[in-house]
Amino acid sequence: MRIVDIKEKAVSIKSTISNAYIDFSKMNVSVVAVVTDVVRDGKPVIGYGFNSNGRYAPSGMLHDRFIPRLRDAKPAELLNDAGTNFDPHRIWDVLMKGEKPGGHGERSVAVGTLDMAIWDAVAKIEEKPLYQLLADWYGNGTPDEQVFVYAAGGYYQPGKGLQELQDEMRNYLDMGYSVVKMKIGGSSLDEDLRRIEAVLKVVPDGGSLAVDANGRFDLPTAIDYAKKLEPYNLFWYEEAGDPLDYQLQNELANYYKNPMATGENLFSMQDARNLIRYGGMRSDRDYLQFDCALSYGLVEYMRILDMLKEYSWSPRRCIPHGGHQMSLNIAAGLGLGGNESYPGVFEPFGGFADNIPIEHGYVKLPDIPGVGFEAKADLIELMRTVAK
Numbered sequence: 001m002r003i004v005d006i007k008e009k010a011v012s013i014k015s016t017i018s019n020a021y022i023d024f025s026k027m028n029v030s031v032v033a034v035v036t037d038v039v040r041d042g043k044p045v046i047g048y049g050f051n052s053n054g055r056y057a058p059s060g061m062l063h064d065r066f067i068p069r070l071r072d073a074k075p076a077e078l079l080n081d082a083g084t085n086f087d088p089h090r091i092w093d094v095l096m097k098g099e100k101p102g103g104h105g106e107r108s109v110a111v112g113t114l115d116m117a118i119w120d121a122v123a124k125i126e127e128k129p130l131y132q133l134l135a136d137w138y139g140n141g142t143p144d145e146q147v148f149v150y151a152a153g154g155y156y157q158p159g160k161g162l163q164e165l166q167d168e169m170r171n172y173l174d175m176g177y178s179v180v181k182m183k184i185g186g187s188s189l190d191e192d193l194r195r196i197e198a199v200l201k202v203v204p205d206g207g208s209l210a211v212d213a214n215g216r217f218d219l220p221t222a223i224d225y226a227k228k229l230e231p232y233n234l235f236w237y238e239e240a241g242d243p244l245d246y247q248l249q250n251e252l253a254n255y256y257k258n259p260m261a262t263g264e265n266l267f268s269m270q271d272a273r274n275l276i277r278y279g280g281m282r283s284d285r286d287y288l289q290f291d292c293a294l295s296y297g298l299v300e301y302m303r304i305l306d307m308l309k310e311y312s313w314s315p316r317r318c319i320p321h322g323g324h325q326m327s328l329n330i331a332a333g334l335g336l337g338g339n340e341s342y343p344g345v346f347e348p349f350g351g352f353a354d355n356i357p358i359e360h361g362y363v364k365l366p367d368i369p370g371v372g373f374e375a376k377a378d379l380i381e382l383m384r385t386v387a388k
């Protein structure tokens with residue numbers, strides 16, 4: 001059993017949307033295809049992965065370091081003891097050979113992309129959906145039947161006024177979502193409050209709306225927003241300040257009693273642990289958004305879950321960033337609290353299986369081997385062009 005080819009291609013997901021920090025006019029993602037010599041259903045098993053969104057395609061690192069390490073490894077270094085499947089944990093060690101600790105930069109994105117493809121292949125070789133495999137290997141064998149998902153959007157966009165913002169949010173509710181998310185911090189506090197109040201007119205209540213500042217605020221601004229936001233009793237107040245400013249997050253908790261969320265830009269167990277140690281996050285109400293695709297993959301994400309357990313955090317407090325099917329599988333298989341979804345943006349990478357509707361804010365997963373990419377027609381069509 002061996003890997004016979006590894007392909008990578010950068011694919012554009014550019015659009016006219018902006019959050020408080022960046023626009024997406026040049027955004028792209030890496031898609032990888034890991035081709036194996038294992039045959040299932042008469043065809044070679046191919047594992048696919050992509051790097052979520054928000055970080056650019058790590059093509060250079062993949063081609064210079066990580067793909068060659070995988071290619072040059074002896075087949076036995078990549079397999080489980082019995083030689084019956086690839087071992088994602090051993091593959092992780094091969095990928096990280098020669099990498100010093102700390103300063104996680106964006107190599108974590110390159111590793112996370114390959115890790116996704118490896119897990120997809122491993123589950124396909126086992127002929128199981130990944131969520132079932134995770135529940136079998138690491139849980140009690142019974143995955144969650146459905147996963148809470150919320151619709152992330154509400155971006156700033158040229159020509160988009162309050163009416164268009166309301167229409168967008170109404171559309172998400174019509175699709176079956178119960179919680180929607182919008183951007184803040186890209187305009188003045190007064191303007192953002194007008195935007196929030198416009199959305200509150202079309203959603204059932206504050207608990208149906210989350211806001212995301214994308215790390216834009218300094219402490220005084222984060223507190224000004226907190227004071228205005230608190231009476232709305234929102235679903236959460238996300239990434240108020242710089243992701244690495246644990247003290248800011250900690251101070252903010254003194255001014256905001258409702259749920260906060262952060263973590264999408266922390267890319268390692270060690271960074272996540274610093275948030276838990278020093279960030280003032282409250283395990284009874286706050287949410288953690290670490291995204292495995294950006295942060296060394298599921299192998300590292302399991303280290304994060306182990307760390308959380310040590311600090312008495314439930315995995316149910318985790319609702320990962322990224323809106324991808326990989327985290328959806330982890331959520332169902334390892335019992336997370338939910339997953340992000342981008343029904344309208346980052347196509348064809350946003351959204352889940354075709355033909356599985358969102359109902360009352362929950363989605364079910366397709367019963368096919370692997371991550372489930374084959375159940376999303378536009379995505380798998382693109383992925384297959386990378387494998388060729």
Ligand SMILES: O=C([O-])CC(=O)C(=O)O
Nearest residue numbers: 019054152212214321322
């Ligand atoms: O705008 C982005 O980069 C995406 C983001 O923060 C989110 O989905 O929470």
Ligand SMILES: [Mg+2]
Nearest residue numbers: 212238239264
């Ligand atoms: Mg965010």
